[in-house]
Amino acid sequence: MNQPAxxxxxxxxxxxAWKRVLDSRFTPPxxxxxxxxxxxxxxxxxxxxxxxxxxxxxxxxxxxxxGRIFLKKWPHPSSAYITGISxxxxxRSPAYWPYxxxxxxxxxxxxxxxxxxxxxxxxxxxxxxxxxxxxxxxVAGLSIQWGNNFASLVVIWILGSLILWRARRFxxxxxxxxxxxxxxxxxxxxxGDPWQSEISPIxxxxxxxxxxxxxxxxxxxxxxRTGQCIVAVAIAVVEFFMRLGSSVYAPLYALFWVGxxxxxxEMWLDTHGARVVPASMQNxxxxxx
Amino acid sequence: xKRLPLARVILTIVFIGMLAxxxxxxxxxxxxxxxxxxxxxxxxxxxxxxxxFEEVSHHAGxxxxxxxxxxxxxxxxxxxxxxxxxxSVSIVDFDRDGWPDIYVTNSRIGSLNHLYRNNHDGTFxxxxxxxxxxxxxxxxxxxxxxxxxxxxxNDGYEDLYLIKWGRPELFHNDHGHGFTRVxxxxxxxxxxxxxxxxxxxxxxxxxxxxxxxxxxxxxxxxWNLKNTxxxxxxxxxxxxxxxxxxxxxxxxxxxxxxxxxxxxxxRRWALASAAADLRGTGYPDLFVANDYGxxxxxxNNHGHFHEAGQETGVGFAPKSGMNAAFGDIFNQGKYSVYxxxxxxxxxxxxxxxxxxxxEGNGLHYANLARDxxxxxGGWSFGAQFGDLNNDxxxxxxxxxxxxSLARSRSYWYDFSKVAGGNSSxxxxxxxxxxFDGRSLSGYQQKKVWINDGAGKFEDVAQAVGVTDTYDGxxxxxxxxxxxxxLDAVVANQRGPLLIYKNTVAPGNNWIEFDLDGTKSxxxxxxxxxxxxxxxxxxxxxxxxxxxxASENDRRLHFGLGKNxxxxxxxxxxxxxxxQTLDHLTPNQLIHVKEPA
Numbered sequence: 001m002n003q004p005a006x007x008x009x010x011x012x013x014x015x016x017a018w019k020r021v022l023d024s025r026f027t028p029p030x031x032x033x034x035x036x037x038x039x040x041x042x043x044x045x046x047x048x049x050x051x052x053x054x055x056x057x058x059x060x061x062x063x064x065x066x067g068r069i070f071l072k073k074w075p076h077p078s079s080a081y082i083t084g085i086s087x088x089x090x091x092r093s094p095a096y097w098p099y100x101x102x103x104x105x106x107x108x109x110x111x112x113x114x115x116x117x118x119x120x121x122x123x124x125x126x127x128x129x130x131x132x133x134x135x136x137x138x139v140a141g142l143s144i145q146w147g148n149n150f151a152s153l154v155v156i157w158i159l160g161s162l163i164l165w166r167a168r169r170f171x172x173x174x175x176x177x178x179x180x181x182x183x184x185x186x187x188x189x190x191x192g193d194p195w196q197s198e199i200s201p202i203x204x205x206x207x208x209x210x211x212x213x214x215x216x217x218x219x220x221x222x223x224x225r226t227g228q229c230i231v232a233v234a235i236a237v238v239e240f241f242m243r244l245g246s247s248v249y250a251p252l253y254a255l256f257w258v259g260x261x262x263x264x265x266e267m268w269l270d271t272h273g274a275r276v277v278p279a280s281m282q283n284x285x286x287x288x289x
Numbered sequence: 290x291k292r293l294p295l296a297r298v299i300l301t302i303v304f305i306g307m308l309a310x311x312x313x314x315x316x317x318x319x320x321x322x323x324x325x326x327x328x329x330x331x332x333x334x335x336x337x338x339x340x341x342f343e344e345v346s347h348h349a350g351x352x353x354x355x356x357x358x359x360x361x362x363x364x365x366x367x368x369x370x371x372x373x374x375x376x377s378v379s380i381v382d383f384d385r386d387g388w389p390d391i392y393v394t395n396s397r398i399g400s401l402n403h404l405y406r407n408n409h410d411g412t413f414x415x416x417x418x419x420x421x422x423x424x425x426x427x428x429x430x431x432x433x434x435x436x437x438x439x440x441x442x443n444d445g446y447e448d449l450y451l452i453k454w455g456r457p458e459l460f461h462n463d464h465g466h467g468f469t470r471v472x473x474x475x476x477x478x479x480x481x482x483x484x485x486x487x488x489x490x491x492x493x494x495x496x497x498x499x500x501x502x503x504x505x506x507x508x509x510x511x512w513n514l515k516n517t518x519x520x521x522x523x524x525x526x527x528x529x530x531x532x533x534x535x536x537x538x539x540x541x542x543x544x545x546x547x548x549x550x551x552x553x554x555x556r557r558w559a560l561a562s563a564a565a566d567l568r569g570t571g572y573p574d575l576f577v578a579n580d581y582g583x584x585x586x587x588x589n590n591h592g593h594f595h596e597a598g599q600e601t602g603v604g605f606a607p608k609s610g611m612n613a614a615f616g617d618i619f620n621q622g623k624y625s626v627y628x629x630x631x632x633x634x635x636x637x638x639x640x641x642x643x644x645x646x647x648e649g650n651g652l653h654y655a656n657l658a659r660d661x662x663x664x665x666g667g668w669s670f671g672a673q674f675g676d677l678n679n680d681x682x683x684x685x686x687x688x689x690x691x692x693s694l695a696r697s698r699s700y701w702y703d704f705s706k707v708a709g710g711n712s713s714x715x716x717x718x719x720x721x722x723x724f725d726g727r728s729l730s731g732y733q734q735k736k737v738w739i740n741d742g743a744g745k746f747e748d749v750a751q752a753v754g755v756t757d758t759y760d761g762x763x764x765x766x767x768x769x770x771x772x773x774x775l776d777a778v779v780a781n782q783r784g785p786l787l788i789y790k791n792t793v794a795p796g797n798n799w800i801e802f803d804l805d806g807t808k809s810x811x812x813x814x815x816x817x818x819x820x821x822x823x824x825x826x827x828x829x830x831x832x833x834x835x836x837x838a839s840e841n842d843r844r845l846h847f848g849l850g851k852n853x854x855x856x857x858x859x860x861x862x863x864x865x866x867x868q869t870l871d872h873l874t875p876n877q878l879i880h881v882k883e884p885a
Contacts, residue, residue: 048606066300069296070296070300092637092638093638094638094640094658094659094664094665095659097310097314101307101310101311104307105304105307105308108300108303108304108307109304111300112300112301112304113304130308131311132635134308134311134312135311135314136634136635137315137634137635138311138314138638139635139638140633140634140635140636140637140638150711150712150713153711191722193703193722193723194719194720194721194722196710196714196717196720197703197706197707197710197714197720197721197722198706199710199714200706200707200709200710200711200714200715200720201706201709201710203709203710203711203714204709204710204711205709206709243702243706246699246701246702246703247702248635248636248701248702248705248706
């Protein structure tokens with residue numbers, strides 16, 4: 001996961017410096033930290049503070065070192081912080097080493113897996129999927145509920161939606177959620193399972209991180225608004241088929257395959273002059289490390 | 290990104306190296322000495338591990354197969370899950386002939402429980418019907434989930450508390466000649482959906498009290514549901530389970546329910562409980578392992594409890610607690626606590642907990658299950674500590690396996706999608722997809738972890754003959770044939786009762802104690818024995834129920850290893866009396882009566 005929301009439109013009115021900084025750099029980290037703290041203080045969601053801290057430190061340290069080597073500058077740590085904290089929440093393992101390895105893999109993938117100067121996988125999505133593929137005997141994903149308080153779920157959804165709205169990326173989440181719900185009913189019709197069981201996953205904590213942080217990551221999503229919506233639908237569709245195949249981590253795997261494919265298509269279209277996005281819509285933050 | 294090509298080459302190599310790390314970790318792990326792949330011959334197991342099990346239930350005259358309950362038809366879709374418990378085993382010498390007998394529960398309406406009397410010749414005879422404790426699973430009164438034995442009236446004979454989803458029952462033991470139902474006289478409530486209970490003398494008055502912990506709420510009749518909203522509200526934070534009861538023994542066959550009065554108030558989904566004096570106060574503390582949530586530790590301050598799960602470290606991370614067993618695994622005179630949970634590769638890795646007391650002020654535990662090698666045991670249920678090879682250190686026997694149906698089709702995907710949902714979804718059984726004959730963590734290999742005495746346990750189950758893959762629930766340890774070794778009796782859900790007869794390598798010695806309280810409760814439940822030998826010491830206490838749905842033999846068994854010199858034995862009775870025994874020789878059963 002990276003920052004979901006960091007757009008600064010050209011026509012934006014002047015803002016206080018602190019406010020700009022807060023908007024552009026710290027809102028997503030603060031939001032995810034809030035989720036983490038509320039979840040852990042209320043329900044003890046983390047495997048342990050130490051493991052999450054290990055993931056965060058590994059992630060930030062990796063970003064600093066690799067950024068210094070390959071970009072000749074010290075990158076802002078907020079993106080790496082979100083990656084680390086996401087690994088700390090989404091990965092479940094009794095051991096420490098998977099947290100270190102997953103965070104390190106996530107950050108390194110940004111620098112090692114590049115095409116035309118863009119990294120093509122959402123870092124934490126890549127790291128977690130890699131761990132689930134390669135180390136299934138040692139790790140699992142977050143697949144349980146963070147408690148039963150419906151109010152806290154609503155608060156997180158409203159807060160997340162507001163932040164995304166301000167960042168002009170709410171349409172991605174909204175499109176995905178609508179697609180997921182529609183396809184849930186289709187899945188229930190096909191399988192004969194209760195529709196509530198098909199809707200159930202999106203009420204869980206993994207999806208809170210998935211829809212607010214992963215699929216909205218500016219650096220690994222396509223640039224056009226329409227394209228972003230199409231990709232969101234595509235992720236939901238691939239997830240739909242994976243769920244029919246009983247894949248426990250269907251959304252993560254769907255993003256793993258669809259995200260890079262979308263970027264490749266976008267780059268191909270760019271090369272062949274079929275650019276679909278006005279430059280003014282580009283996110284300056286996507287001019288990426 | 291323009292930098293020296295060398296940097297990119299190095300980055301690529303490092304990245305590939307990281308991707309290969311899980312494979313390397315697996316290789317390194319598998320590089321450790323492997324247990325023997327399968328049980329080939331007993332002599333090899335004896336030579337290598339000092340023990341060998343042989344499953345002898347049929348030869349012993351026992352062909353019991355547990356029958357699961359069939360609940361309200363509204364639950365048909367998920368019946369394998371909601372009807373996944375009920376197999377239990379408890380060891381009791383009900384007729385005081387000096388030989389352990391076996392009581393096992395059944396759980397289908399109309400099915401019979403069995404009391405296997407020890408014939409002293411390697412065989413057993415079911416006498417439950419003639420004793421009046423067989424036909425206890427009936428329409429309108431529910432079915433058995435477990436049994437715990439304790440002499441509540443101090444007449445010298447162990448009485449039976451039957452744990453049920455239904456009307457709880459207390460049976461008085463009529464001097465080994467039969468049992469009389471005394472539930473009404475004891476003023477037990479009309480219905481409890483419980484899976485665990487434990488006898489303990491919580492206030493030290495010399496009379497056994499009874500703790501019972503509910504699983505489903507007590508207003509739920511699982512055969513006649515008002516609605517399907519009876520599932521836990523959360524997979525890890527549920528507090529909508531059954532209430533807890535502490536029945537204070539008034540001494541005249543009557544009991545008074547005092548849980549709220551003494552500070553026990555919880556609606557977590559309890560599956561296992563055990564009591565022992567964890568702080569040396571002379572009063573038994575109470576450990577409760579909860580499904581769908583954190584464990585609870587009730588510290589006993591002169592008969593009043595306070596829940597100290599968080600402050601002692603055992604009640605923070607919520608898991609799926611299904612076992613509570615105490616063991617002095619380091620021979621330090623302190624109890625560790627083993628709590629079983631769920632582990633399924635790639636899906637849910639809770640890991641079992643081995644709570645080891647830490648040095649310092651106050652009682653605080655650290656989970657060392659991973660460090661000691663007893664963390665991953667599949668979908669774990671009952672576990673017991675016992676010195677299985679008589680080498681002087683406590684080993685650990687673990688049962689596991691949840692639902693074994695179709696081998697090639699799993700319910701895990703459906704389970705995980707609902708378990709992660711909001712309470713309004715998870716708590717309603719009608720929202721759960723149907724099982725359709727699928728398995729859920731089925732056909733699992735059991736664990737027999739041998740303690741090397743240096744901080745590591747090694748799983749040798751396959752090598753020493755524990756090769757079954759039934760859906761194990763309860764395990765009880767007892768020296769069934771008075772040979773100085775601990776045998777294992779295993780109750781399987783919808784499966785056979787197994788008796789693993791143990792053989793231990795010659796040379797390892799043992800000693801056993803059979804305690805009889807006078808001022809204390811007659812069963813001596815809560816009595817603590819500290820054995821000092823060869824510069825070592827180990828504590829064990831008499832338990833009124835522990836593990837999951839099980840109770841070990843009341844007699845305490847100590848392995849002593851080779852050439853033991855027993856220095857002394859100190860017994861602290863529940864009355865507070867201290868008794869020291871000197872000049873004991875190994876390889877004998879010592880009968881000890883509490884000094885008047």
